Amino acid sequence: MKPFQYLRPKTIAEAISMAADDPEARYIAGGTNLVDLMKRGIASPTKLIDINHLPLKKIEHRYDRLRIGALALNSEVAKHKAVVTRQPLLAQALLAGASGQLRNMATVGGNLLQRTRCSYFYDLALPCNKRKPGSGCGAEGGINRTHAIFFAGNGFGGIEKSSCLAVHPSDMCVALTAVDTVVVVNGPDGERRIQMKDFLRLSTQQPELDTNLGPGELVTAIEVLDNAFAKHSHYLKVRDRASYAFALVSVAVALQMDGGRIWDARLALGGVAHKPWRYWAIDLMLRGKAPSEQLFREVAEHEMESAKALEGNAYKIKLTSNAMVAALKTAAGIS
Amino acid sequence: MDIDHDATPPDAENEARRFFLKQSMFIAGLSMAPADLLQAALAPEDGPVGNAAKVKISLTVNGKRRRISIDPRMTLLGLLRENLGLTGTKKGCDFGQCGACTVHVDGRRTLSCLTFAAMQHGSKITTIEGLSSGDNLHPLQEAFIKHDGFQCGYCTPGQVMSGVACIREGCAGSAEEVREYMSGNLCRCGAYPNIVDAILEVKMEGLKV
Secondary structure, three states: OOOOEEEOOOOHHHHHHHHHOOOOEEEEOOOOOHHHHHHOOOOOOOEEEEOOOOOOOOEEEEOOEEEEEOOOEHHHHHHOHHHHHHOHHHHHHHHHOOOHHHHHHOEHHHHHHOOOOOHHHHOOOOOEOOOOOOOOEOOOOOOOOOOOOOOOOOOOOOHHHOOOOOOOOOOHHHHHHHOOEEEEEEEOOEEEEEEHHHHEOOOOOOOOOOEOOOOOOEEEEEEEEOOOOHHHEEEEEEOOOOOOOOOOEEEEEEEEEEOOEEEEEEEEEEOOOOOOEEOOOHHHHHOOOOOOHHHHHHHHHHHHOOOOOOOOOOHHHHHHHHHHHHHHHHHHOOO | OOOOOOOOOOOHHHHHHHHHHHHHHHHHOHHHOOHHHHHHHHOOOOOOOOOOOOEEEEEEEOOEEEEEEEOOOOEHHHHHHHHOOOOOOOOOOOOOOOOOOEEEEOOEEEEHHHOEHHHHOOOEEEOHHHOOEOOEOOHHHHHHHHOOOOOOOOOHHHHHHHHHHHHHOOOOOOHHHHHHHOOOOOOOOOOHHHHHHHHHHHHHOOOOO
Protein backbone atom coordinates (compact mmCIF):
# COMPACT_ATOMS: atom_id res chain seq x y z
CA MET A 1 0.00 0.00 0.00
CA LYS A 2 1.30 3.45 -0.92
CA PRO A 3 2.15 5.68 2.04
CA PHE A 4 -0.37 8.37 2.94
CA GLN A 5 -0.67 11.17 5.40
CA TYR A 6 -3.21 10.42 8.13
CA LEU A 7 -5.22 13.35 9.52
CA ARG A 8 -7.86 13.49 12.20
CA PRO A 9 -9.93 16.70 12.08
CA LYS A 10 -12.21 17.71 14.95
CA THR A 11 -14.62 19.93 13.04
CA ILE A 12 -16.37 19.78 9.68
CA ALA A 13 -14.70 23.03 8.60
CA GLU A 14 -11.28 21.63 9.46
CA ALA A 15 -12.01 18.43 7.51
CA ILE A 16 -13.11 20.36 4.43
CA SER A 17 -10.08 22.63 4.53
CA MET A 18 -7.80 19.58 4.72
CA ALA A 19 -9.35 18.16 1.54
CA ALA A 20 -9.72 21.46 -0.30
CA ASP A 21 -6.35 21.74 -2.00
CA ASP A 22 -5.67 18.07 -2.67
CA PRO A 23 -7.60 16.09 -5.32
CA GLU A 24 -5.95 12.89 -4.07
CA ALA A 25 -7.19 13.34 -0.50
CA ARG A 26 -9.98 11.05 0.69
CA TYR A 27 -12.28 11.15 3.67
CA ILE A 28 -12.52 7.89 5.57
CA ALA A 29 -15.31 6.80 7.94
CA GLY A 30 -16.03 3.07 8.29
CA GLY A 31 -13.45 2.24 5.65
CA THR A 32 -15.11 -1.02 4.63
CA ASN A 33 -14.86 -0.15 0.93
CA LEU A 34 -11.91 2.26 0.86
CA VAL A 35 -9.50 0.14 2.96
CA ASP A 36 -10.29 -2.84 0.72
CA LEU A 37 -9.56 -0.79 -2.40
CA MET A 38 -6.37 0.64 -0.89
CA LYS A 39 -5.09 -2.84 -0.02
CA ARG A 40 -5.63 -3.93 -3.59
CA GLY A 41 -3.91 -0.86 -5.05
CA ILE A 42 -7.11 0.36 -6.71
CA ALA A 43 -7.34 3.48 -4.52
CA SER A 44 -4.19 5.24 -3.37
CA PRO A 45 -5.01 8.47 -1.61
CA THR A 46 -2.10 10.67 -0.61
CA LYS A 47 -4.01 12.00 2.35
CA LEU A 48 -6.53 10.13 4.47
CA ILE A 49 -8.85 12.37 6.46
CA ASP A 50 -10.40 10.37 9.30
CA ILE A 51 -13.79 11.98 9.92
CA ASN A 52 -14.89 9.59 12.65
CA HIS A 53 -14.52 12.22 15.35
CA LEU A 54 -16.87 14.73 13.70
CA PRO A 55 -20.30 15.24 15.31
CA LEU A 56 -22.30 13.55 12.55
CA LYS A 57 -23.78 10.48 14.24
CA LYS A 58 -27.18 11.78 15.25
CA ILE A 59 -30.44 10.19 14.12
CA GLU A 60 -33.50 12.34 14.76
CA HIS A 61 -36.95 13.17 13.48
CA ARG A 62 -37.42 16.89 12.93
CA TYR A 63 -40.50 18.59 11.50
CA ASP A 64 -41.35 16.61 8.37
CA ARG A 65 -38.29 14.44 7.99
CA LEU A 66 -35.95 11.88 9.45
CA ARG A 67 -32.44 13.27 9.54
CA ILE A 68 -29.64 10.73 9.77
CA GLY A 69 -26.07 11.92 10.33
CA ALA A 70 -23.55 10.69 7.77
CA LEU A 71 -21.55 8.87 10.45
CA ALA A 72 -24.51 6.92 11.86
CA LEU A 73 -23.63 3.25 11.57
CA ASN A 74 -25.74 1.04 9.32
CA SER A 75 -26.49 -1.22 12.31
CA GLU A 76 -27.57 1.72 14.52
CA VAL A 77 -29.82 3.14 11.81
CA ALA A 78 -31.45 -0.25 11.14
CA LYS A 79 -32.56 -0.62 14.77
CA HIS A 80 -33.36 3.02 15.57
CA LYS A 81 -36.97 3.37 16.66
CA ALA A 82 -37.74 6.35 14.42
CA VAL A 83 -36.37 4.48 11.41
CA VAL A 84 -38.17 1.22 12.18
CA THR A 85 -41.52 2.94 12.71
CA ARG A 86 -41.37 5.71 10.09
CA GLN A 87 -39.16 4.19 7.36
CA PRO A 88 -39.28 0.40 7.76
CA LEU A 89 -38.22 0.00 4.11
CA LEU A 90 -34.87 1.60 4.96
CA ALA A 91 -34.40 -0.64 8.01
CA GLN A 92 -35.19 -3.74 5.95
CA ALA A 93 -32.79 -2.75 3.20
CA LEU A 94 -29.98 -2.05 5.66
CA LEU A 95 -30.41 -5.44 7.32
CA ALA A 96 -30.37 -7.16 3.93
CA GLY A 97 -26.92 -5.74 3.23
CA ALA A 98 -23.46 -7.01 4.17
CA SER A 99 -22.83 -8.82 7.49
CA GLY A 100 -23.24 -8.02 11.18
CA GLN A 101 -19.62 -6.89 11.40
CA LEU A 102 -19.72 -4.73 8.28
CA ARG A 103 -22.98 -3.06 9.34
CA ASN A 104 -21.26 -2.15 12.61
CA MET A 105 -18.51 -0.39 10.68
CA ALA A 106 -20.15 1.05 7.58
CA THR A 107 -21.74 4.47 7.91
CA VAL A 108 -24.69 5.95 6.03
CA GLY A 109 -22.39 8.38 4.20
CA GLY A 110 -19.97 5.62 3.29
CA ASN A 111 -22.77 3.39 2.06
CA LEU A 112 -23.80 6.18 -0.36
CA LEU A 113 -20.21 6.62 -1.50
CA GLN A 114 -19.17 3.00 -1.99
CA ARG A 115 -17.92 2.37 -5.49
CA THR A 116 -20.14 0.94 -8.19
CA ARG A 117 -18.02 -2.06 -9.04
CA CYS A 118 -17.61 -5.52 -10.53
CA SER A 119 -14.87 -8.15 -10.58
CA TYR A 120 -13.19 -6.47 -13.57
CA PHE A 121 -12.84 -3.27 -11.52
CA TYR A 122 -10.86 -5.33 -9.01
CA ASP A 123 -8.70 -7.09 -11.59
CA LEU A 124 -5.73 -4.83 -12.23
CA ALA A 125 -4.58 -7.03 -15.14
CA LEU A 126 -7.70 -6.30 -17.20
CA PRO A 127 -9.14 -3.12 -18.69
CA CYS A 128 -11.81 -1.17 -16.82
CA ASN A 129 -13.22 2.19 -17.86
CA LYS A 130 -14.04 3.02 -14.26
CA ARG A 131 -10.59 2.26 -12.88
CA LYS A 132 -8.73 3.59 -15.92
CA PRO A 133 -11.00 5.75 -18.15
CA GLY A 134 -10.79 4.84 -21.82
CA SER A 135 -9.08 1.49 -21.26
CA GLY A 136 -12.16 -0.54 -22.17
CA CYS A 137 -14.62 -2.75 -20.31
CA GLY A 138 -13.72 -6.29 -19.29
CA ALA A 139 -17.35 -7.18 -18.73
CA GLU A 140 -18.29 -6.30 -22.32
CA GLY A 141 -18.05 -9.70 -23.98
CA GLY A 142 -16.69 -11.11 -20.72
CA ILE A 143 -18.36 -12.76 -17.78
CA ASN A 144 -21.31 -10.47 -17.22
CA ARG A 145 -23.79 -12.62 -15.34
CA THR A 146 -24.15 -10.10 -12.49
CA HIS A 147 -24.08 -6.96 -14.62
CA ALA A 148 -26.62 -4.35 -15.67
CA ILE A 149 -29.78 -4.75 -17.73
CA PHE A 150 -30.89 -1.11 -17.57
CA PHE A 151 -28.63 1.51 -19.04
CA ALA A 152 -28.78 5.16 -20.00
CA GLY A 153 -32.49 5.69 -19.49
CA ASN A 154 -35.60 4.65 -21.30
CA GLY A 155 -35.10 5.35 -24.98
CA PHE A 156 -32.19 7.72 -24.47
CA GLY A 157 -29.22 5.46 -25.10
CA GLY A 158 -28.34 1.92 -24.32
CA ILE A 159 -25.59 -0.56 -23.77
CA GLU A 160 -23.52 1.02 -26.56
CA LYS A 161 -23.54 4.34 -24.74
CA SER A 162 -22.69 2.90 -21.31
CA SER A 163 -18.99 2.74 -20.61
CA CYS A 164 -19.44 0.75 -17.40
CA LEU A 165 -21.73 -2.25 -17.07
CA ALA A 166 -21.30 -2.74 -13.31
CA VAL A 167 -24.25 -2.40 -10.92
CA HIS A 168 -24.43 -0.36 -7.74
CA PRO A 169 -24.07 -2.79 -4.81
CA SER A 170 -25.90 -0.90 -2.05
CA ASP A 171 -29.23 -2.07 -0.63
CA MET A 172 -29.71 1.10 1.42
CA CYS A 173 -29.50 3.26 -1.71
CA VAL A 174 -32.28 1.28 -3.40
CA ALA A 175 -34.65 2.04 -0.51
CA LEU A 176 -33.56 5.69 -0.44
CA THR A 177 -34.15 5.97 -4.20
CA ALA A 178 -37.70 4.65 -3.87
CA VAL A 179 -38.76 7.26 -1.32
CA ASP A 180 -38.00 11.01 -1.24
CA THR A 181 -34.51 11.48 0.15
CA VAL A 182 -32.16 14.43 0.20
CA VAL A 183 -28.39 14.09 0.60
CA VAL A 184 -26.91 17.00 2.55
CA VAL A 185 -23.34 17.84 1.64
CA ASN A 186 -20.87 20.44 2.80
CA GLY A 187 -17.83 21.63 0.92
CA PRO A 188 -15.50 24.51 0.06
CA ASP A 189 -18.50 26.46 -1.31
CA GLY A 190 -20.77 25.75 1.65
CA GLU A 191 -23.74 23.46 2.17
CA ARG A 192 -25.95 22.13 -0.60
CA ARG A 193 -28.73 19.58 -0.83
CA ILE A 194 -28.93 16.98 -3.57
CA GLN A 195 -31.97 14.85 -4.34
CA MET A 196 -31.12 11.15 -4.02
CA LYS A 197 -32.17 10.58 -7.66
CA ASP A 198 -29.45 13.05 -8.74
CA PHE A 199 -26.76 11.92 -6.31
CA LEU A 200 -25.60 8.71 -7.99
CA ARG A 201 -24.74 8.60 -11.69
CA LEU A 202 -25.39 6.38 -14.69
CA SER A 203 -22.34 5.50 -16.75
CA THR A 204 -23.04 7.35 -20.01
CA GLN A 205 -20.21 9.77 -19.32
CA GLN A 206 -17.22 9.67 -17.02
CA PRO A 207 -17.69 6.17 -15.61
CA GLU A 208 -14.89 6.90 -13.15
CA LEU A 209 -17.42 9.03 -11.26
CA ASP A 210 -20.11 7.21 -9.27
CA THR A 211 -21.63 10.31 -7.66
CA ASN A 212 -22.21 13.99 -8.39
CA LEU A 213 -20.31 15.04 -5.29
CA GLY A 214 -17.97 17.95 -6.02
CA PRO A 215 -14.24 18.05 -5.19
CA GLY A 216 -13.66 18.16 -1.44
CA GLU A 217 -17.36 17.85 -0.63
CA LEU A 218 -18.35 15.84 2.43
CA VAL A 219 -21.70 14.12 2.94
CA THR A 220 -22.97 15.30 6.33
CA ALA A 221 -26.48 13.79 6.51
CA ILE A 222 -29.39 12.28 4.65
CA GLU A 223 -32.96 13.39 5.12
CA VAL A 224 -35.82 11.02 4.41
CA LEU A 225 -39.05 12.95 4.01
CA ASP A 226 -42.10 11.71 5.89
CA ASN A 227 -44.41 9.55 3.82
CA ALA A 228 -47.42 7.30 4.24
CA PHE A 229 -45.69 4.10 3.11
CA ALA A 230 -44.81 2.50 6.46
CA LYS A 231 -47.67 -0.03 6.41
CA HIS A 232 -47.15 -1.18 2.84
CA SER A 233 -43.48 -1.29 2.05
CA HIS A 234 -41.19 -4.20 1.34
CA TYR A 235 -37.57 -4.82 0.39
CA LEU A 236 -36.97 -8.05 -1.50
CA LYS A 237 -33.43 -9.17 -2.21
CA VAL A 238 -32.59 -12.08 -4.49
CA ARG A 239 -29.04 -13.42 -4.32
CA ASP A 240 -26.89 -16.46 -4.99
CA ARG A 241 -26.80 -17.51 -1.33
CA ALA A 242 -29.21 -16.91 1.52
CA SER A 243 -27.23 -14.13 3.19
CA TYR A 244 -24.14 -11.94 2.89
CA ALA A 245 -24.04 -11.54 -0.88
CA PHE A 246 -24.75 -8.71 -3.28
CA ALA A 247 -28.15 -8.68 -4.89
CA LEU A 248 -28.62 -10.27 -8.28
CA VAL A 249 -31.83 -8.26 -8.21
CA SER A 250 -33.50 -6.37 -5.41
CA VAL A 251 -36.79 -4.51 -5.23
CA ALA A 252 -37.81 -1.71 -2.89
CA VAL A 253 -41.56 -1.14 -2.97
CA ALA A 254 -43.55 1.47 -1.10
CA LEU A 255 -47.30 1.75 -1.46
CA GLN A 256 -49.87 4.04 0.07
CA MET A 257 -53.18 2.22 0.29
CA ASP A 258 -56.63 3.12 1.47
CA GLY A 259 -60.00 1.43 1.02
CA GLY A 260 -58.43 -1.50 -0.84
CA ARG A 261 -56.88 0.75 -3.46
CA ILE A 262 -53.41 2.07 -4.16
CA TRP A 263 -53.05 5.86 -3.98
CA ASP A 264 -49.31 6.29 -4.29
CA ALA A 265 -46.64 3.83 -5.42
CA ARG A 266 -42.86 3.91 -5.53
CA LEU A 267 -40.51 1.24 -6.77
CA ALA A 268 -36.75 1.07 -7.20
CA LEU A 269 -34.58 -1.81 -8.36
CA GLY A 270 -31.12 -2.82 -7.24
CA GLY A 271 -28.58 -5.00 -9.04
CA VAL A 272 -29.79 -3.96 -12.48
CA ALA A 273 -28.06 -0.65 -13.29
CA HIS A 274 -25.09 1.57 -12.54
CA LYS A 275 -27.25 3.18 -9.86
CA PRO A 276 -30.52 2.12 -8.22
CA TRP A 277 -33.12 2.12 -10.96
CA ARG A 278 -36.28 4.04 -10.21
CA TYR A 279 -39.45 2.91 -11.97
CA TRP A 280 -40.90 6.35 -12.52
CA ALA A 281 -44.15 5.43 -14.28
CA ILE A 282 -45.38 2.99 -11.63
CA ASP A 283 -47.33 5.58 -9.68
CA LEU A 284 -49.42 6.50 -12.73
CA MET A 285 -49.97 2.84 -13.55
CA LEU A 286 -51.17 1.82 -10.08
CA ARG A 287 -52.90 4.90 -8.73
CA GLY A 288 -56.55 4.35 -7.90
CA LYS A 289 -56.42 0.65 -8.69
CA ALA A 290 -57.05 -2.39 -6.52
CA PRO A 291 -54.00 -4.60 -6.12
CA SER A 292 -53.94 -7.90 -7.98
CA GLU A 293 -51.33 -10.28 -9.30
CA GLN A 294 -52.55 -9.64 -12.83
CA LEU A 295 -52.09 -5.87 -12.44
CA PHE A 296 -48.64 -6.21 -10.89
CA ARG A 297 -47.57 -8.61 -13.65
CA GLU A 298 -48.62 -6.10 -16.32
CA VAL A 299 -46.84 -3.28 -14.53
CA ALA A 300 -43.62 -5.28 -14.09
CA GLU A 301 -43.54 -6.43 -17.69
CA HIS A 302 -44.09 -2.87 -18.88
CA GLU A 303 -40.89 -1.68 -17.21
CA MET A 304 -38.91 -4.69 -18.42
CA GLU A 305 -39.62 -3.70 -22.04
CA SER A 306 -36.81 -1.15 -21.74
CA ALA A 307 -34.36 -3.67 -20.25
CA LYS A 308 -31.63 -5.16 -22.40
CA ALA A 309 -29.73 -8.30 -21.46
CA LEU A 310 -26.01 -8.82 -22.00
CA GLU A 311 -24.63 -12.20 -23.13
CA GLY A 312 -24.60 -13.66 -19.62
CA ASN A 313 -27.53 -12.14 -17.78
CA ALA A 314 -30.68 -12.80 -19.78
CA TYR A 315 -32.03 -14.56 -16.69
CA LYS A 316 -32.25 -11.19 -14.96
CA ILE A 317 -35.10 -10.04 -17.22
CA LYS A 318 -37.48 -12.72 -15.95
CA LEU A 319 -36.01 -12.65 -12.44
CA THR A 320 -36.49 -8.89 -12.11
CA SER A 321 -40.03 -9.10 -13.40
CA ASN A 322 -40.93 -11.91 -10.98
CA ALA A 323 -39.20 -10.16 -8.09
CA MET A 324 -41.22 -7.00 -8.74
CA VAL A 325 -44.48 -8.95 -8.74
CA ALA A 326 -43.54 -10.77 -5.52
CA ALA A 327 -42.45 -7.59 -3.74
CA LEU A 328 -45.56 -5.68 -4.85
CA LYS A 329 -47.81 -8.50 -3.60
CA THR A 330 -46.09 -8.61 -0.22
CA ALA A 331 -46.25 -4.81 0.14
CA ALA A 332 -49.93 -4.77 -0.84
CA GLY A 333 -50.68 -7.69 1.48
CA ILE A 334 -52.20 -9.98 -1.15
CA SER A 335 -51.29 -13.61 -1.66
CA MET B 1 -4.35 17.11 18.02
CA ASP B 2 -1.98 14.52 19.38
CA ILE B 3 -0.64 13.17 16.12
CA ASP B 4 2.92 13.68 14.96
CA HIS B 5 3.75 13.69 11.28
CA ASP B 6 7.12 13.72 9.63
CA ALA B 7 7.34 16.81 7.46
CA THR B 8 9.02 14.80 4.71
CA PRO B 9 7.95 11.17 4.56
CA PRO B 10 10.89 8.93 3.66
CA ASP B 11 10.96 6.95 0.48
CA ALA B 12 8.73 4.18 1.66
CA GLU B 13 9.22 1.93 -1.36
CA ASN B 14 12.94 1.84 -0.77
CA GLU B 15 12.27 1.23 2.88
CA ALA B 16 9.95 -1.62 2.03
CA ARG B 17 12.53 -3.12 -0.30
CA ARG B 18 15.22 -2.92 2.33
CA PHE B 19 12.86 -4.53 4.81
CA PHE B 20 12.08 -7.28 2.33
CA LEU B 21 15.78 -7.97 1.76
CA LYS B 22 16.42 -8.08 5.47
CA GLN B 23 13.46 -10.38 5.91
CA SER B 24 14.59 -12.67 3.07
CA MET B 25 18.07 -12.94 4.53
CA PHE B 26 16.53 -13.64 7.86
CA ILE B 27 14.31 -16.39 6.48
CA ALA B 28 17.32 -17.93 4.69
CA GLY B 29 19.08 -18.18 8.04
CA LEU B 30 16.07 -19.53 9.89
CA SER B 31 16.93 -23.22 9.77
CA MET B 32 20.11 -22.63 11.75
CA ALA B 33 18.76 -20.14 14.27
CA PRO B 34 18.65 -21.26 17.89
CA ALA B 35 15.18 -21.09 19.42
CA ASP B 36 15.83 -18.06 21.65
CA LEU B 37 17.36 -16.07 18.81
CA LEU B 38 14.36 -16.90 16.67
CA GLN B 39 12.07 -15.69 19.42
CA ALA B 40 13.92 -12.38 19.68
CA ALA B 41 14.01 -11.83 15.94
CA LEU B 42 10.29 -12.52 15.57
CA ALA B 43 9.32 -10.02 18.24
CA PRO B 44 8.27 -7.10 16.08
CA GLU B 45 9.09 -3.58 17.12
CA ASP B 46 7.72 -1.28 14.47
CA GLY B 47 5.53 -3.54 12.40
CA PRO B 48 6.24 -4.82 8.92
CA VAL B 49 5.13 -2.00 6.63
CA GLY B 50 8.18 0.20 6.13
CA ASN B 51 8.81 3.48 7.79
CA ALA B 52 6.18 5.95 6.61
CA ALA B 53 5.20 8.83 8.86
CA LYS B 54 4.28 7.48 12.26
CA VAL B 55 1.01 8.15 14.04
CA LYS B 56 0.81 8.04 17.81
CA ILE B 57 -2.31 6.40 19.15
CA SER B 58 -3.66 5.42 22.51
CA LEU B 59 -6.17 2.62 22.85
CA THR B 60 -7.27 0.00 25.35
CA VAL B 61 -6.76 -3.63 24.40
CA ASN B 62 -8.26 -6.29 26.68
CA GLY B 63 -8.38 -3.78 29.53
CA LYS B 64 -4.80 -2.61 29.13
CA ARG B 65 -4.06 0.93 28.02
CA ARG B 66 -1.60 0.99 25.14
CA ARG B 67 0.24 3.98 23.72
CA ILE B 68 1.90 3.14 20.48
CA SER B 69 3.49 4.76 17.46
CA ILE B 70 2.48 3.11 14.20
CA ASP B 71 2.68 3.37 10.45
CA PRO B 72 -0.73 4.76 9.36
CA ARG B 73 -1.03 1.86 6.89
CA MET B 74 -1.14 -0.70 9.65
CA THR B 75 -4.53 -2.33 10.14
CA LEU B 76 -5.97 -3.03 13.56
CA LEU B 77 -5.39 -6.72 12.77
CA GLY B 78 -1.70 -6.04 12.10
CA LEU B 79 -1.37 -4.06 15.31
CA LEU B 80 -2.95 -6.82 17.40
CA ARG B 81 -1.02 -9.69 15.88
CA GLU B 82 2.34 -8.19 15.07
CA ASN B 83 2.87 -5.36 17.55
CA LEU B 84 0.97 -6.69 20.54
CA GLY B 85 1.52 -10.41 19.93
CA LEU B 86 -2.19 -11.19 20.23
CA THR B 87 -2.24 -13.89 17.59
CA GLY B 88 -5.60 -15.34 18.64
CA THR B 89 -7.21 -13.00 16.12
CA LYS B 90 -6.67 -14.61 12.73
CA LYS B 91 -5.92 -13.23 9.31
CA GLY B 92 -8.11 -15.10 6.85
CA CYS B 93 -8.96 -13.37 3.57
CA ASP B 94 -7.62 -9.99 4.75
CA PHE B 95 -10.35 -8.27 2.68
CA GLY B 96 -13.32 -8.29 5.03
CA GLN B 97 -15.05 -11.30 3.54
CA CYS B 98 -14.43 -14.18 5.96
CA GLY B 99 -14.81 -12.85 9.53
CA ALA B 100 -11.73 -14.65 10.95
CA CYS B 101 -10.36 -11.30 12.17
CA THR B 102 -13.50 -10.33 14.15
CA VAL B 103 -12.84 -8.42 17.39
CA HIS B 104 -15.01 -6.13 19.50
CA VAL B 105 -14.43 -2.39 19.19
CA ASP B 106 -16.31 -0.44 21.86
CA GLY B 107 -18.51 -3.50 22.24
CA ARG B 108 -19.31 -3.82 18.53
CA ARG B 109 -18.09 -6.76 16.49
CA THR B 110 -15.76 -5.38 13.87
CA LEU B 111 -13.48 -6.69 11.12
CA SER B 112 -9.99 -5.79 12.30
CA CYS B 113 -8.52 -6.30 8.82
CA LEU B 114 -10.67 -3.55 7.31
CA THR B 115 -9.85 -0.72 9.67
CA PHE B 116 -6.60 1.16 10.12
CA ALA B 117 -5.21 1.00 13.64
CA ALA B 118 -4.78 4.79 13.52
CA MET B 119 -8.57 5.10 13.27
CA GLN B 120 -8.97 3.26 16.59
CA HIS B 121 -7.41 6.02 18.67
CA GLY B 122 -9.38 6.10 21.94
CA SER B 123 -11.18 2.79 21.28
CA LYS B 124 -11.63 -0.15 23.61
CA ILE B 125 -10.73 -3.39 21.86
CA THR B 126 -11.54 -6.89 23.06
CA THR B 127 -9.91 -9.87 21.36
CA ILE B 128 -10.41 -13.58 21.93
CA GLU B 129 -7.59 -13.40 24.50
CA GLY B 130 -9.61 -10.86 26.50
CA LEU B 131 -12.90 -12.73 26.35
CA SER B 132 -12.23 -15.27 29.07
CA SER B 133 -10.97 -14.56 32.56
CA GLY B 134 -7.80 -16.42 33.44
CA ASP B 135 -8.06 -20.13 32.75
CA ASN B 136 -11.85 -20.13 32.73
CA LEU B 137 -13.26 -20.32 29.27
CA HIS B 138 -16.13 -18.09 28.21
CA PRO B 139 -19.46 -20.00 28.14
CA LEU B 140 -19.52 -19.81 24.36
CA GLN B 141 -16.02 -21.28 24.15
CA GLU B 142 -17.20 -24.14 26.38
CA ALA B 143 -20.22 -24.61 24.16
CA PHE B 144 -18.06 -24.71 21.01
CA ILE B 145 -16.08 -27.57 22.58
CA LYS B 146 -19.21 -29.38 23.72
CA HIS B 147 -20.91 -29.10 20.33
CA ASP B 148 -17.79 -29.74 18.26
CA GLY B 149 -18.13 -26.29 16.71
CA PHE B 150 -14.88 -26.46 14.80
CA GLN B 151 -12.54 -28.77 12.96
CA CYS B 152 -9.31 -27.01 11.96
CA GLY B 153 -10.08 -24.16 14.34
CA TYR B 154 -8.79 -21.29 12.22
CA CYS B 155 -12.11 -19.45 12.00
CA THR B 156 -13.01 -20.21 15.62
CA PRO B 157 -11.76 -17.05 17.37
CA GLY B 158 -13.72 -14.97 14.86
CA GLN B 159 -16.77 -17.23 15.20
CA VAL B 160 -16.70 -16.96 18.99
CA MET B 161 -16.27 -13.17 19.02
CA SER B 162 -19.05 -12.82 16.47
CA GLY B 163 -21.27 -15.32 18.32
CA VAL B 164 -20.91 -13.48 21.62
CA ALA B 165 -21.85 -10.21 19.89
CA CYS B 166 -24.75 -11.94 18.15
CA ILE B 167 -26.18 -13.03 21.52
CA ARG B 168 -25.58 -9.60 23.09
CA GLU B 169 -27.28 -7.90 20.14
CA GLY B 170 -30.38 -10.02 20.76
CA CYS B 171 -30.08 -11.72 17.39
CA ALA B 172 -29.81 -15.34 18.55
CA GLY B 173 -33.50 -16.11 19.04
CA SER B 174 -33.71 -19.01 16.59
CA ALA B 175 -31.48 -21.15 14.38
CA GLU B 176 -32.63 -19.14 11.39
CA GLU B 177 -31.75 -15.84 13.06
CA VAL B 178 -28.33 -17.13 14.16
CA ARG B 179 -27.56 -18.28 10.63
CA GLU B 180 -28.51 -14.88 9.24
CA TYR B 181 -26.60 -12.83 11.83
CA MET B 182 -23.54 -15.11 11.71
CA SER B 183 -23.33 -15.04 7.91
CA GLY B 184 -20.23 -12.84 8.04
CA ASN B 185 -18.18 -15.70 9.51
CA LEU B 186 -17.17 -18.37 7.07
CA CYS B 187 -16.08 -21.88 8.11
CA ARG B 188 -14.53 -23.91 5.31
CA CYS B 189 -14.60 -27.07 7.41
CA GLY B 190 -18.36 -26.66 7.44
CA ALA B 191 -18.99 -26.75 11.19
CA TYR B 192 -21.99 -24.45 10.76
CA PRO B 193 -24.71 -26.67 12.30
CA ASN B 194 -22.59 -27.20 15.42
CA ILE B 195 -21.71 -23.51 15.67
CA VAL B 196 -25.41 -22.66 15.50
CA ASP B 197 -26.13 -25.26 18.21
CA ALA B 198 -23.42 -23.84 20.47
CA ILE B 199 -24.72 -20.27 20.16
CA LEU B 200 -28.33 -21.32 20.64
CA GLU B 201 -27.47 -23.32 23.76
CA VAL B 202 -25.69 -20.40 25.42
CA LYS B 203 -28.58 -18.12 24.50
CA MET B 204 -31.28 -20.53 25.69
CA GLU B 205 -29.51 -21.25 28.97
CA GLY B 206 -29.47 -17.51 29.58
CA LEU B 207 -25.79 -17.57 30.50
CA LYS B 208 -24.10 -14.25 31.00
CA VAL B 209 -22.09 -13.39 27.92
